[in-house]
Amino acid sequence: MRIAVFCLARPTFDVDLASQTAETAVASLAASGAEVLGDAQLLMDAPAVEARLDAVKEQPLDGVLIVQATFCDAAMTSAIGATLAAPVAIWAFPEPRDGGRLRLNSFCGLSLASHALGKIGRRCGWLHAPATASPDLAALFADSGAGPAPRAARPGAAPGLAxxxxxxxxxxxxxxxxxxxxxxxxxxxxxxxxxxxxxxxxxxxxxxxxxxxxxxxxxxxxxxxxxxxxxxxxxxxxxxxxxxxxxxxxxxxxxxxxxxxxxxxxxxxxxxxxxxxxxxxxxxxxxxxxxxxxxxxxxxxxxxxxxxxxxxxxxxxxxxxxxxxxxxxxxxxxxxxxxxxxxxxxxxxxxxxxxxxxxxxxxxxxxxxxxxxxxxxxxxxxxxxxxxxxxxxxxxxxxxxxxxxxxxxxxxxxxxxxxxxxxxxxxxxxxxxxxxxxxxxxxxxxxxxxxx
Known part of the structure:
Protein backbone atom coordinates (compact mmCIF):
# COMPACT_ATOMS: atom_id res chain seq x y z
CA MET A 1 0.00 0.00 0.00
CA ARG A 2 1.12 3.54 -0.80
CA ILE A 3 0.61 5.62 2.35
CA ALA A 4 1.12 9.36 2.88
CA VAL A 5 2.22 10.09 6.45
CA PHE A 6 1.61 13.22 8.52
CA CYS A 7 3.10 13.29 12.04
CA LEU A 8 1.20 15.98 13.95
CA ALA A 9 2.30 17.54 17.23
CA ARG A 10 2.19 20.66 19.38
CA PRO A 11 5.37 22.16 20.90
CA THR A 12 3.85 22.52 24.39
CA PHE A 13 4.06 18.74 24.87
CA ASP A 14 7.17 16.56 25.18
CA VAL A 15 8.70 17.13 21.73
CA ASP A 16 11.63 14.76 22.25
CA LEU A 17 9.34 11.87 23.18
CA ALA A 18 6.96 12.78 20.35
CA SER A 19 9.84 12.71 17.85
CA GLN A 20 11.00 9.31 19.07
CA THR A 21 7.45 7.95 18.96
CA ALA A 22 6.85 9.25 15.44
CA GLU A 23 10.13 7.80 14.17
CA THR A 24 9.32 4.40 15.65
CA ALA A 25 5.77 4.43 14.26
CA VAL A 26 6.91 5.38 10.73
CA ALA A 27 9.56 2.65 10.87
CA SER A 28 6.89 0.16 11.96
CA LEU A 29 4.70 1.28 9.07
CA ALA A 30 7.52 0.76 6.58
CA ALA A 31 8.34 -2.63 8.11
CA SER A 32 4.73 -3.69 7.56
CA GLY A 33 5.33 -3.46 3.82
CA ALA A 34 3.90 -0.03 3.08
CA GLU A 35 5.46 2.41 0.65
CA VAL A 36 5.70 5.52 2.82
CA LEU A 37 5.41 9.01 1.34
CA GLY A 38 6.69 11.49 3.88
CA ASP A 39 8.76 11.02 7.01
CA ALA A 40 8.69 11.29 10.79
CA GLN A 41 9.26 15.05 10.90
CA LEU A 42 6.85 16.62 13.38
CA LEU A 43 4.40 18.97 11.64
CA MET A 44 3.39 21.62 14.16
CA ASP A 45 1.61 24.26 12.11
CA ALA A 46 -0.50 24.83 9.02
CA PRO A 47 2.40 25.79 6.68
CA ALA A 48 4.23 22.55 7.48
CA VAL A 49 1.11 20.51 6.74
CA GLU A 50 0.41 22.47 3.56
CA ALA A 51 3.95 21.77 2.33
CA ARG A 52 3.46 18.04 2.91
CA LEU A 53 0.06 18.19 1.18
CA ASP A 54 1.62 19.89 -1.83
CA ALA A 55 4.19 17.10 -2.02
CA VAL A 56 1.66 14.23 -2.02
CA LYS A 57 -1.68 15.50 -3.30
CA GLU A 58 -0.94 14.61 -6.94
CA GLN A 59 0.33 11.16 -5.98
CA PRO A 60 -1.83 8.03 -6.22
CA LEU A 61 -2.51 6.99 -2.62
CA ASP A 62 -4.03 3.94 -0.96
CA GLY A 63 -4.28 5.69 2.38
CA VAL A 64 -3.36 8.69 4.53
CA LEU A 65 -1.97 7.99 8.00
CA ILE A 66 -2.03 10.74 10.62
CA VAL A 67 0.46 9.91 13.35
CA GLN A 68 -0.97 11.68 16.43
CA ALA A 69 2.42 12.28 18.01
CA THR A 70 0.87 14.59 20.61
CA PHE A 71 -2.47 16.21 21.24
CA CYS A 72 -3.06 19.14 18.92
CA ASP A 73 -6.03 21.03 17.57
CA ALA A 74 -7.84 19.46 14.63
CA ALA A 75 -7.40 22.24 12.06
CA MET A 76 -4.49 20.41 10.44
CA THR A 77 -6.42 17.12 10.38
CA SER A 78 -9.41 18.84 8.79
CA ALA A 79 -7.17 20.31 6.07
CA ILE A 80 -5.74 16.86 5.34
CA GLY A 81 -9.20 15.27 5.22
CA ALA A 82 -10.57 18.01 2.98
CA THR A 83 -7.63 17.87 0.54
CA LEU A 84 -6.89 14.15 0.10
CA ALA A 85 -9.59 11.74 -1.06
CA ALA A 86 -7.79 8.55 0.01
CA PRO A 87 -8.98 6.72 3.15
CA VAL A 88 -7.74 8.35 6.36
CA ALA A 89 -6.54 6.61 9.52
CA ILE A 90 -5.11 7.97 12.78
CA TRP A 91 -2.53 6.27 15.00
CA ALA A 92 -2.51 7.32 18.67
CA PHE A 93 -0.25 6.05 21.45
CA PRO A 94 -0.82 4.99 25.06
CA GLU A 95 1.47 6.34 27.74
CA PRO A 96 2.18 5.02 31.24
CA ARG A 97 -0.09 6.01 34.13
CA ASP A 98 2.88 6.87 36.32
CA GLY A 99 1.55 9.95 38.12
CA GLY A 100 3.70 12.29 36.05
CA ARG A 101 3.02 14.71 33.26
CA LEU A 102 0.71 13.66 30.43
CA ARG A 103 3.58 13.95 27.99
CA LEU A 104 1.78 13.28 24.69
CA ASN A 105 -1.98 13.19 25.36
CA SER A 106 -2.19 11.38 22.03
CA PHE A 107 -5.49 9.54 22.49
CA CYS A 108 -7.31 12.79 23.25
CA GLY A 109 -5.84 14.18 20.03
CA LEU A 110 -7.27 11.19 18.17
CA SER A 111 -10.69 11.92 19.67
CA LEU A 112 -10.59 15.60 18.67
CA ALA A 113 -9.37 14.73 15.16
CA SER A 114 -11.97 12.01 14.59
CA HIS A 115 -14.76 14.42 15.58
CA ALA A 116 -13.42 17.09 13.21
CA LEU A 117 -13.34 14.63 10.31
CA GLY A 118 -16.93 13.67 11.08
CA LYS A 119 -17.96 17.31 10.86
CA ILE A 120 -16.70 17.42 7.25
CA GLY A 121 -18.27 14.11 6.31
CA ARG A 122 -15.13 11.96 6.56
CA ARG A 123 -14.83 8.74 8.53
CA CYS A 124 -11.49 7.36 9.68
CA GLY A 125 -9.81 4.17 10.69
CA TRP A 126 -7.86 4.33 13.92
CA LEU A 127 -5.28 2.54 16.01
CA HIS A 128 -4.52 3.06 19.69
CA ALA A 129 -1.36 1.02 20.22
CA PRO A 130 2.36 1.43 20.93
CA ALA A 131 4.56 2.77 18.15
CA THR A 132 6.23 -0.63 17.91
CA ALA A 133 2.98 -2.32 16.85
CA SER A 134 2.68 -3.89 13.41
CA PRO A 135 -0.45 -2.30 11.95
CA ASP A 136 -2.81 -4.38 9.82
CA LEU A 137 -3.02 -1.86 7.01
CA ALA A 138 -5.92 -3.51 5.19
CA ALA A 139 -8.02 -3.42 8.35
CA LEU A 140 -6.81 0.04 9.37
CA PHE A 141 -7.84 1.68 6.12
CA ALA A 142 -10.98 -0.35 5.53
CA ASP A 143 -14.23 1.61 5.80
CA SER A 144 -15.19 1.32 9.45
CA GLY A 145 -18.85 1.81 8.59
CA ALA A 146 -21.35 3.68 10.69
CA GLY A 147 -20.71 4.22 14.36
CA PRO A 148 -23.17 3.20 17.07
CA ALA A 149 -26.66 4.42 16.19
CA PRO A 150 -28.53 6.61 18.69
CA ARG A 151 -32.04 5.51 19.62
CA ALA A 152 -35.04 7.56 20.59
CA ALA A 153 -35.05 8.40 24.27
CA ARG A 154 -37.96 7.18 26.33
CA PRO A 155 -40.32 9.99 27.32
CA GLY A 156 -40.51 11.20 30.88
CA ALA A 157 -40.46 14.26 33.09
CA ALA A 158 -37.06 15.90 33.51
CA PRO A 159 -35.50 19.14 34.66
CA GLY A 160 -35.12 21.49 31.72
CA LEU A 161 -31.84 22.27 30.06
CA ALA A 162 -32.65 25.97 30.14
Whole structure:
Protein backbone atom coordinates (compact mmCIF):
# COMPACT_ATOMS: atom_id res chain seq x y z
CA MET A 1 0.00 0.00 0.00
CA ARG A 2 1.12 3.54 -0.80
CA ILE A 3 0.61 5.62 2.35
CA ALA A 4 1.12 9.36 2.88
CA VAL A 5 2.22 10.09 6.45
CA PHE A 6 1.61 13.22 8.52
CA CYS A 7 3.10 13.29 12.04
CA LEU A 8 1.20 15.98 13.95
CA ALA A 9 2.30 17.54 17.23
CA ARG A 10 2.19 20.66 19.38
CA PRO A 11 5.37 22.16 20.90
CA THR A 12 3.85 22.52 24.39
CA PHE A 13 4.06 18.74 24.87
CA ASP A 14 7.17 16.56 25.18
CA VAL A 15 8.70 17.13 21.73
CA ASP A 16 11.63 14.76 22.25
CA LEU A 17 9.34 11.87 23.18
CA ALA A 18 6.96 12.78 20.35
CA SER A 19 9.84 12.71 17.85
CA GLN A 20 11.00 9.31 19.07
CA THR A 21 7.45 7.95 18.96
CA ALA A 22 6.85 9.25 15.44
CA GLU A 23 10.13 7.80 14.17
CA THR A 24 9.32 4.40 15.65
CA ALA A 25 5.77 4.43 14.26
CA VAL A 26 6.91 5.38 10.73
CA ALA A 27 9.56 2.65 10.87
CA SER A 28 6.89 0.16 11.96
CA LEU A 29 4.70 1.28 9.07
CA ALA A 30 7.52 0.76 6.58
CA ALA A 31 8.34 -2.63 8.11
CA SER A 32 4.73 -3.69 7.56
CA GLY A 33 5.33 -3.46 3.82
CA ALA A 34 3.90 -0.03 3.08
CA GLU A 35 5.46 2.41 0.65
CA VAL A 36 5.70 5.52 2.82
CA LEU A 37 5.41 9.01 1.34
CA GLY A 38 6.69 11.49 3.88
CA ASP A 39 8.76 11.02 7.01
CA ALA A 40 8.69 11.29 10.79
CA GLN A 41 9.26 15.05 10.90
CA LEU A 42 6.85 16.62 13.38
CA LEU A 43 4.40 18.97 11.64
CA MET A 44 3.39 21.62 14.16
CA ASP A 45 1.61 24.26 12.11
CA ALA A 46 -0.50 24.83 9.02
CA PRO A 47 2.40 25.79 6.68
CA ALA A 48 4.23 22.55 7.48
CA VAL A 49 1.11 20.51 6.74
CA GLU A 50 0.41 22.47 3.56
CA ALA A 51 3.95 21.77 2.33
CA ARG A 52 3.46 18.04 2.91
CA LEU A 53 0.06 18.19 1.18
CA ASP A 54 1.62 19.89 -1.83
CA ALA A 55 4.19 17.10 -2.02
CA VAL A 56 1.66 14.23 -2.02
CA LYS A 57 -1.68 15.50 -3.30
CA GLU A 58 -0.94 14.61 -6.94
CA GLN A 59 0.33 11.16 -5.98
CA PRO A 60 -1.83 8.03 -6.22
CA LEU A 61 -2.51 6.99 -2.62
CA ASP A 62 -4.03 3.94 -0.96
CA GLY A 63 -4.28 5.69 2.38
CA VAL A 64 -3.36 8.69 4.53
CA LEU A 65 -1.97 7.99 8.00
CA ILE A 66 -2.03 10.74 10.62
CA VAL A 67 0.46 9.91 13.35
CA GLN A 68 -0.97 11.68 16.43
CA ALA A 69 2.42 12.28 18.01
CA THR A 70 0.87 14.59 20.61
CA PHE A 71 -2.47 16.21 21.24
CA CYS A 72 -3.06 19.14 18.92
CA ASP A 73 -6.03 21.03 17.57
CA ALA A 74 -7.84 19.46 14.63
CA ALA A 75 -7.40 22.24 12.06
CA MET A 76 -4.49 20.41 10.44
CA THR A 77 -6.42 17.12 10.38
CA SER A 78 -9.41 18.84 8.79
CA ALA A 79 -7.17 20.31 6.07
CA ILE A 80 -5.74 16.86 5.34
CA GLY A 81 -9.20 15.27 5.22
CA ALA A 82 -10.57 18.01 2.98
CA THR A 83 -7.63 17.87 0.54
CA LEU A 84 -6.89 14.15 0.10
CA ALA A 85 -9.59 11.74 -1.06
CA ALA A 86 -7.79 8.55 0.01
CA PRO A 87 -8.98 6.72 3.15
CA VAL A 88 -7.74 8.35 6.36
CA ALA A 89 -6.54 6.61 9.52
CA ILE A 90 -5.11 7.97 12.78
CA TRP A 91 -2.53 6.27 15.00
CA ALA A 92 -2.51 7.32 18.67
CA PHE A 93 -0.25 6.05 21.45
CA PRO A 94 -0.82 4.99 25.06
CA GLU A 95 1.47 6.34 27.74
CA PRO A 96 2.18 5.02 31.24
CA ARG A 97 -0.09 6.01 34.13
CA ASP A 98 2.88 6.87 36.32
CA GLY A 99 1.55 9.95 38.12
CA GLY A 100 3.70 12.29 36.05
CA ARG A 101 3.02 14.71 33.26
CA LEU A 102 0.71 13.66 30.43
CA ARG A 103 3.58 13.95 27.99
CA LEU A 104 1.78 13.28 24.69
CA ASN A 105 -1.98 13.19 25.36
CA SER A 106 -2.19 11.38 22.03
CA PHE A 107 -5.49 9.54 22.49
CA CYS A 108 -7.31 12.79 23.25
CA GLY A 109 -5.84 14.18 20.03
CA LEU A 110 -7.27 11.19 18.17
CA SER A 111 -10.69 11.92 19.67
CA LEU A 112 -10.59 15.60 18.67
CA ALA A 113 -9.37 14.73 15.16
CA SER A 114 -11.97 12.01 14.59
CA HIS A 115 -14.76 14.42 15.58
CA ALA A 116 -13.42 17.09 13.21
CA LEU A 117 -13.34 14.63 10.31
CA GLY A 118 -16.93 13.67 11.08
CA LYS A 119 -17.96 17.31 10.86
CA ILE A 120 -16.70 17.42 7.25
CA GLY A 121 -18.27 14.11 6.31
CA ARG A 122 -15.13 11.96 6.56
CA ARG A 123 -14.83 8.74 8.53
CA CYS A 124 -11.49 7.36 9.68
CA GLY A 125 -9.81 4.17 10.69
CA TRP A 126 -7.86 4.33 13.92
CA LEU A 127 -5.28 2.54 16.01
CA HIS A 128 -4.52 3.06 19.69
CA ALA A 129 -1.36 1.02 20.22
CA PRO A 130 2.36 1.43 20.93
CA ALA A 131 4.56 2.77 18.15
CA THR A 132 6.23 -0.63 17.91
CA ALA A 133 2.98 -2.32 16.85
CA SER A 134 2.68 -3.89 13.41
CA PRO A 135 -0.45 -2.30 11.95
CA ASP A 136 -2.81 -4.38 9.82
CA LEU A 137 -3.02 -1.86 7.01
CA ALA A 138 -5.92 -3.51 5.19
CA ALA A 139 -8.02 -3.42 8.35
CA LEU A 140 -6.81 0.04 9.37
CA PHE A 141 -7.84 1.68 6.12
CA ALA A 142 -10.98 -0.35 5.53
CA ASP A 143 -14.23 1.61 5.80
CA SER A 144 -15.19 1.32 9.45
CA GLY A 145 -18.85 1.81 8.59
CA ALA A 146 -21.35 3.68 10.69
CA GLY A 147 -20.71 4.22 14.36
CA PRO A 148 -23.17 3.20 17.07
CA ALA A 149 -26.66 4.42 16.19
CA PRO A 150 -28.53 6.61 18.69
CA ARG A 151 -32.04 5.51 19.62
CA ALA A 152 -35.04 7.56 20.59
CA ALA A 153 -35.05 8.40 24.27
CA ARG A 154 -37.96 7.18 26.33
CA PRO A 155 -40.32 9.99 27.32
CA GLY A 156 -40.51 11.20 30.88
CA ALA A 157 -40.46 14.26 33.09
CA ALA A 158 -37.06 15.90 33.51
CA PRO A 159 -35.50 19.14 34.66
CA GLY A 160 -35.12 21.49 31.72
CA LEU A 161 -31.84 22.27 30.06
CA ALA A 162 -32.65 25.97 30.14
CA UNK A 163 -29.93 28.10 31.73
CA UNK A 164 -27.93 31.27 31.29
CA UNK A 165 -24.25 30.75 30.45
CA UNK A 166 -21.43 33.26 30.17
CA UNK A 167 -19.28 32.61 27.09
CA UNK A 168 -15.89 34.15 27.88
CA UNK A 169 -14.05 34.52 24.59
CA UNK A 170 -14.44 32.06 21.70
CA UNK A 171 -13.32 28.46 21.47
CA UNK A 172 -9.78 27.98 20.09
CA UNK A 173 -9.30 27.40 16.37
CA UNK A 174 -9.38 23.73 15.47
CA UNK A 175 -11.62 22.83 18.42
CA UNK A 176 -14.78 22.04 16.46
CA UNK A 177 -15.85 19.94 19.46
CA UNK A 178 -16.51 23.18 21.35
CA UNK A 179 -18.52 24.97 18.66
CA UNK A 180 -22.27 25.44 18.92
CA UNK A 181 -25.27 26.90 17.10
CA UNK A 182 -26.48 29.70 19.36
CA UNK A 183 -29.90 30.02 17.72
CA UNK A 184 -30.52 26.29 18.07
CA UNK A 185 -29.23 26.29 21.64
CA UNK A 186 -31.71 29.01 22.54
CA UNK A 187 -34.73 27.75 20.61
CA UNK A 188 -34.31 24.06 21.43
CA UNK A 189 -32.95 24.10 24.98
CA UNK A 190 -33.81 27.56 26.25
CA UNK A 191 -30.14 28.40 26.82
CA UNK A 192 -29.34 32.11 26.96
CA UNK A 193 -25.75 32.96 26.00
CA UNK A 194 -24.13 36.02 27.55
CA UNK A 195 -20.99 36.95 25.57
CA UNK A 196 -18.06 38.32 27.58
CA UNK A 197 -14.75 39.17 25.93
CA UNK A 198 -11.53 38.11 27.56
CA UNK A 199 -10.30 41.63 28.20
CA UNK A 200 -13.47 42.32 30.22
CA UNK A 201 -12.56 39.36 32.44
CA UNK A 202 -8.93 40.45 32.75
CA UNK A 203 -9.88 44.05 33.58
CA UNK A 204 -12.33 42.90 36.26
CA UNK A 205 -9.69 40.56 37.68
CA UNK A 206 -7.09 43.33 37.88
CA UNK A 207 -9.62 45.59 39.64
CA UNK A 208 -10.58 43.01 42.28
CA UNK A 209 -10.36 44.16 45.89
CA UNK A 210 -6.96 43.37 47.40
CA UNK A 211 -8.33 42.47 50.84
CA UNK A 212 -10.74 40.01 49.26
CA UNK A 213 -7.91 38.39 47.29
CA UNK A 214 -5.85 38.10 50.47
CA UNK A 215 -8.72 36.31 52.17
CA UNK A 216 -9.14 33.98 49.19
CA UNK A 217 -5.43 33.17 49.29
CA UNK A 218 -5.64 32.28 52.96
CA UNK A 219 -8.63 30.03 52.30
CA UNK A 220 -6.83 28.34 49.42
CA UNK A 221 -3.78 27.73 51.63
CA UNK A 222 -6.01 25.94 54.15
CA UNK A 223 -7.46 23.67 51.46
CA UNK A 224 -4.44 23.04 49.21
CA UNK A 225 -1.00 21.85 50.24
CA UNK A 226 2.02 23.56 48.71
CA UNK A 227 0.44 26.80 47.58
CA UNK A 228 3.22 28.75 49.31
CA UNK A 229 5.80 27.12 47.00
CA UNK A 230 4.21 28.57 43.85
CA UNK A 231 4.73 31.97 42.22
CA UNK A 232 2.78 34.30 44.50
CA UNK A 233 1.86 36.87 41.85
CA UNK A 234 0.57 34.21 39.47
CA UNK A 235 -1.46 32.56 42.25
CA UNK A 236 -2.98 35.95 43.04
CA UNK A 237 -3.88 36.50 39.38
CA UNK A 238 -5.69 33.16 39.30
CA UNK A 239 -7.63 34.05 42.45
CA UNK A 240 -8.49 37.40 40.89
CA UNK A 241 -9.96 35.53 37.90
CA UNK A 242 -12.10 33.50 40.28
CA UNK A 243 -13.24 36.67 42.04
CA UNK A 244 -14.17 38.33 38.73
CA UNK A 245 -16.06 35.29 37.43
CA UNK A 246 -17.90 34.87 40.73
CA UNK A 247 -19.02 38.49 40.64
CA UNK A 248 -20.13 38.16 37.01
CA UNK A 249 -22.22 35.13 37.91
CA UNK A 250 -24.06 37.14 40.55
CA UNK A 251 -24.34 40.44 38.69
CA UNK A 252 -25.38 38.93 35.35
CA UNK A 253 -27.38 36.06 36.86
CA UNK A 254 -25.31 33.40 35.13
CA UNK A 255 -25.71 29.68 35.84
CA UNK A 256 -22.30 28.72 34.44
CA UNK A 257 -19.37 29.66 32.24
CA UNK A 258 -17.64 28.43 29.09
CA UNK A 259 -14.17 30.00 29.21
CA UNK A 260 -11.45 30.29 26.59
CA UNK A 261 -8.84 29.22 29.11
CA UNK A 262 -5.83 29.33 26.77
CA UNK A 263 -3.66 30.70 25.41
CA UNK A 264 -4.54 34.25 26.45
CA UNK A 265 -4.96 33.62 30.18
CA UNK A 266 -1.31 32.50 30.14
CA UNK A 267 0.17 34.71 27.45
CA UNK A 268 -1.71 37.97 28.07
CA UNK A 269 -2.89 37.85 31.68
CA UNK A 270 -0.29 35.58 33.27
CA UNK A 271 -1.88 32.65 35.11
CA UNK A 272 -3.83 29.43 34.79
CA UNK A 273 -7.56 29.83 35.29
CA UNK A 274 -8.13 26.10 35.95
CA UNK A 275 -8.20 26.46 39.74
CA UNK A 276 -10.69 29.31 39.50
CA UNK A 277 -13.02 27.18 37.38
CA UNK A 278 -12.54 24.19 39.69
CA UNK A 279 -13.69 26.34 42.61
CA UNK A 280 -16.72 27.51 40.63
CA UNK A 281 -17.57 23.88 39.83
CA UNK A 282 -17.53 23.15 43.56
CA UNK A 283 -19.89 26.07 44.13
CA UNK A 284 -22.26 24.60 41.51
CA UNK A 285 -21.49 27.20 38.88
CA UNK A 286 -20.24 24.78 36.22
CA UNK A 287 -17.30 26.14 34.26
CA UNK A 288 -15.88 24.50 31.14
CA UNK A 289 -12.52 25.09 29.55
CA UNK A 290 -11.85 25.76 25.86
CA UNK A 291 -15.15 27.71 25.75
CA UNK A 292 -17.13 24.44 25.47
CA UNK A 293 -20.69 25.74 25.69
CA UNK A 294 -22.40 22.36 25.23
CA UNK A 295 -20.05 20.96 27.84
CA UNK A 296 -21.24 23.53 30.36
CA UNK A 297 -24.91 22.87 29.58
CA UNK A 298 -24.30 19.13 30.03
CA UNK A 299 -22.50 19.66 33.33
CA UNK A 300 -25.33 21.81 34.60
CA UNK A 301 -27.83 19.09 33.68
CA UNK A 302 -25.85 16.47 35.63
CA UNK A 303 -25.45 18.87 38.54
CA UNK A 304 -29.19 19.48 38.76
CA UNK A 305 -29.98 15.76 38.58
CA UNK A 306 -27.37 14.71 41.14
CA UNK A 307 -27.84 17.71 43.45
CA UNK A 308 -24.06 17.87 43.54
CA UNK A 309 -21.11 19.22 41.56
CA UNK A 310 -20.28 18.16 38.02
CA UNK A 311 -17.21 18.79 35.89
CA UNK A 312 -15.95 18.57 32.33
CA UNK A 313 -13.14 16.13 31.61
CA UNK A 314 -11.15 14.48 28.84
CA UNK A 315 -10.88 10.73 28.34
CA UNK A 316 -7.14 10.35 27.80
CA UNK A 317 -6.37 6.66 28.03
CA UNK A 318 -7.87 3.18 27.68
CA UNK A 319 -6.40 -0.11 28.88
CA UNK A 320 -8.33 -3.07 27.50
CA UNK A 321 -6.47 -5.61 29.65
CA UNK A 322 -7.24 -3.71 32.86
CA UNK A 323 -10.71 -2.82 31.49
CA UNK A 324 -10.30 0.80 32.57
CA UNK A 325 -10.00 4.31 31.17
CA UNK A 326 -8.60 7.53 32.60
CA UNK A 327 -10.63 10.72 33.04
CA UNK A 328 -8.27 13.69 33.27
CA UNK A 329 -8.09 17.43 33.15
CA UNK A 330 -5.34 19.90 33.91
CA UNK A 331 -6.75 20.72 37.35
CA UNK A 332 -10.44 21.43 36.87
CA UNK A 333 -11.98 19.08 39.46
CA UNK A 334 -13.77 20.55 42.50
CA UNK A 335 -12.39 19.59 45.89
CA UNK A 336 -15.58 17.58 46.52
CA UNK A 337 -14.20 15.05 44.00
CA UNK A 338 -10.91 14.47 45.86
CA UNK A 339 -10.13 11.00 47.18
CA UNK A 340 -10.42 11.41 50.98
CA UNK A 341 -7.22 9.39 51.42
CA UNK A 342 -5.29 12.07 49.50
CA UNK A 343 -4.45 15.61 50.60
CA UNK A 344 -5.27 17.94 47.67
CA UNK A 345 -2.33 19.98 46.39
CA UNK A 346 -1.84 23.27 44.62
CA UNK A 347 0.13 22.91 41.40
CA UNK A 348 1.08 24.46 38.07
CA UNK A 349 -0.18 23.73 34.58
CA UNK A 350 1.94 20.91 33.17
CA UNK A 351 2.48 22.57 29.78
CA UNK A 352 2.32 26.29 30.53
CA UNK A 353 4.04 26.06 33.95
CA UNK A 354 1.78 28.54 35.75
CA UNK A 355 -0.57 28.19 38.77
CA UNK A 356 -3.21 27.77 40.06
CA UNK A 357 -4.52 24.24 39.60
CA UNK A 358 -5.90 21.50 41.82
CA UNK A 359 -4.04 18.19 41.96
CA UNK A 360 -5.48 14.94 43.31
CA UNK A 361 -6.96 11.58 42.25
CA UNK A 362 -10.74 11.37 42.03
CA UNK A 363 -12.54 9.63 44.89
CA UNK A 364 -13.97 6.14 44.31
CA UNK A 365 -17.68 5.81 43.61
CA UNK A 366 -20.41 5.47 41.02
CA UNK A 367 -20.51 8.16 38.33
CA UNK A 368 -22.69 9.14 35.43
CA UNK A 369 -21.00 10.34 32.23
CA UNK A 370 -22.91 12.44 29.69
CA UNK A 371 -22.43 14.69 26.69
CA UNK A 372 -24.73 16.78 24.52
CA UNK A 373 -23.01 15.85 21.27
CA UNK A 374 -23.02 17.34 17.80
CA UNK A 375 -20.93 14.52 16.34
CA UNK A 376 -21.31 14.08 12.60
CA UNK A 377 -23.32 17.36 12.65
CA UNK A 378 -26.35 15.80 14.39
CA UNK A 379 -27.38 16.70 17.94
CA UNK A 380 -27.73 13.74 20.31
CA UNK A 381 -27.36 12.89 23.99
CA UNK A 382 -24.63 10.46 25.07
CA UNK A 383 -24.85 8.77 28.47
CA UNK A 384 -23.13 5.97 30.33
CA UNK A 385 -22.21 4.87 33.82
CA UNK A 386 -19.14 3.59 35.55
CA UNK A 387 -17.17 3.23 38.74
CA UNK A 388 -14.23 5.42 39.72
CA UNK A 389 -11.68 3.05 41.26
CA UNK A 390 -9.31 3.88 44.08
CA UNK A 391 -6.05 4.00 42.17
CA UNK A 392 -2.88 6.09 42.41
CA UNK A 393 -3.00 9.37 40.53
CA UNK A 394 -2.54 8.57 36.82
CA UNK A 395 -1.22 11.94 35.66
CA UNK A 396 -0.51 15.35 37.16
CA UNK A 397 -3.59 17.54 37.63
CA UNK A 398 -6.87 15.86 38.46
CA UNK A 399 -7.58 12.38 37.14
CA UNK A 400 -9.55 9.26 37.93
CA UNK A 401 -9.48 5.66 36.73
CA UNK A 402 -12.95 4.61 35.58
CA UNK A 403 -14.36 1.19 34.80
CA UNK A 404 -17.26 1.79 32.42
CA UNK A 405 -20.28 -0.46 32.85
CA UNK A 406 -20.06 -1.21 29.13
CA UNK A 407 -16.36 -2.09 29.36
CA UNK A 408 -13.28 -0.20 28.25
CA UNK A 409 -13.11 -1.59 24.72
CA UNK A 410 -16.78 -0.86 23.99
CA UNK A 411 -16.44 2.68 25.34
CA UNK A 412 -13.26 3.34 23.36
CA UNK A 413 -14.77 2.06 20.13
CA UNK A 414 -17.97 4.04 20.68
CA UNK A 415 -16.05 7.24 21.35
CA UNK A 416 -14.01 7.08 18.14
CA UNK A 417 -16.37 5.24 15.77
CA UNK A 418 -19.21 7.64 16.63
CA UNK A 419 -16.70 10.53 16.31
CA UNK A 420 -17.78 11.99 19.64
CA UNK A 421 -16.30 15.07 21.31
CA UNK A 422 -13.15 14.83 23.43
CA UNK A 423 -14.97 16.33 26.43
CA UNK A 424 -17.55 14.60 28.62
CA UNK A 425 -19.21 15.70 31.85
CA UNK A 426 -19.29 13.58 34.98
CA UNK A 427 -21.04 13.65 38.33
CA UNK A 428 -21.15 11.22 41.22
CA UNK A 429 -24.23 9.04 41.53
CA UNK A 430 -26.50 7.22 39.09
CA UNK A 431 -28.63 9.83 37.32
CA UNK A 432 -28.82 8.08 33.99
CA UNK A 433 -32.62 7.91 33.99
CA UNK A 434 -32.76 11.67 34.44
CA UNK A 435 -30.40 12.20 31.51
CA UNK A 436 -32.58 9.94 29.38
CA UNK A 437 -35.67 11.90 30.38
CA UNK A 438 -33.97 15.20 29.61
CA UNK A 439 -33.03 13.88 26.18
CA UNK A 440 -36.62 12.86 25.55
CA UNK A 441 -37.91 16.24 26.67
CA UNK A 442 -35.50 17.95 24.26
CA UNK A 443 -36.29 15.46 21.47
CA UNK A 444 -32.66 14.32 21.36
CA UNK A 445 -31.71 10.83 20.13
CA UNK A 446 -29.87 8.91 22.83
CA UNK A 447 -26.58 7.09 22.49
CA UNK A 448 -26.60 4.77 25.53
CA UNK A 449 -23.11 3.41 26.10
CA UNK A 450 -24.47 0.82 28.54
CA UNK A 451 -26.62 -0.72 25.80
CA UNK A 452 -23.82 -1.22 23.26
Missing amino acids: CRVGLVGEHPAGFDTCGFDEAELTSRFGVDVERIDLETLFAAARAADGARIGALKSQAAERLEGIETLDGEQVERSLRCYSALRDMAEERQLDGFAVRCWPETFTEYGCAVCGAMATLNGERIPASCEADMLGTVGSRLLQSLADGPAMLTDIVDFDAEDDTAVLWHCGLAPLDFCDPDFAPRATIHTNRRMPLLHEFPLKPGRVTVARISQAQSELKMVVGRGEILRRPMSFTGTSGVIRFDCGAEVARRALIDAQLEHHVSITYGDVKSGVEAAAAAADLPLLDLDAL
